[in-house]
Amino acid sequence: MWNDLLHLDVPVAEKILRTVLVYLVIVVLFRLTGKRMIASLNTLDFVVMFLLSNVVQNAIIGNDNSVTGGVIGAVTLVLANVAVDRLAYVSPWWRRWIEGTPTTIVDHGHVQRRTLRRVGIRQAEVDHAVRIQNGNDISDVWAGVLEPTGQFVLTLRQEKQGADHGDVAALAERLDRIERLLRDTVRG
Structure with a gap:
């Protein structure tokens, strides 16, 4: 055995x-x-x-x-x-x-159709990726890159991106200043 x-x-x-x-x-x-x-x-x-x-x-x-x-x-x-x-x-x-190297799929809000065909991605998959990133449609996307790992990474246009921690902190600071000004105006 x-x-x-x-x-x-x-x-x-x-x-x-x-x-x-x-x-x-x-x-x-x-x-x-x-x-x-x-x-x-x-x-x-x-x-x-x-x-x-x-x-x-x-x-x-x-x-x-x-x-x-x-x-x-x-x-x-x-x-x-x-x-x-x-x-x-x-x-x-x-x-x-x-x-491999990254492959640009979306450039300045425009889908590179030939590249889509070459890498085998359907338009529906691009649209789905846009919705996952909280975009409304492809015009909200500044760039879309298919990474060597296979991840499809989208960068939304600046005005379409959600607020980050820094944006919220700056807004809170600005609201605090406005609140202080209002208090000082009411007192004075």
């Missing part, structure tokens, strides 16, 4: 190479599918993710079903991910290639 659990049917070097190669192929596939897929997984995307993990399983483990082989594969995946992440940290070129 212990022999079946721990005996490797595939050499360690082959198992590591298989895992790294499959990892890199998956990274390239996700990079080519674009940022949008990463941020907003729909039902079909989840199905693909689940099936993808099953499809590549045999490519990673080969004919080896041992615990040792599984541990080697898991450790290799984690280490490959750490290595790619560290490389992205130290190399701006690698980071741009792995993560």
Whole structure:
């Protein structure tokens, strides 16, 4: 029994190479599918993710079903991910290639239609993002950027932005001054 659990049917070097190669192929596939897929997984995307993990399983483990082989594969995946992440940290070129760059979707209140088609975002998704940011329509948006993480970040025009803590504090201070002036006027 212990022999079946721990005996490797595939050499360690082959198992590591298989895992790294499959990892890199998956990274390239996700990079080519674009940022949008990463941020907003729909039902079909989840199905693909689940099936993808099953499809590549045999490519990673080969004919080896041992615990040792599984541990080697898991450790290799984690280490490959750490290595790619560290490389992205130290190399701006690698980071741009792995993560991508921000993509402007809305510029000065105008949707970049060609860019929408290229990144696979529907107008309805842009409109939804505007409403989430408390905008009425796209004309309220100064800029809209699809970040490398897949997040769609909108910046409302200055006059359409809500009040922040500094605005409220300045208004409270101004009201205090008006109140003091009124009190002084009534007394004087």
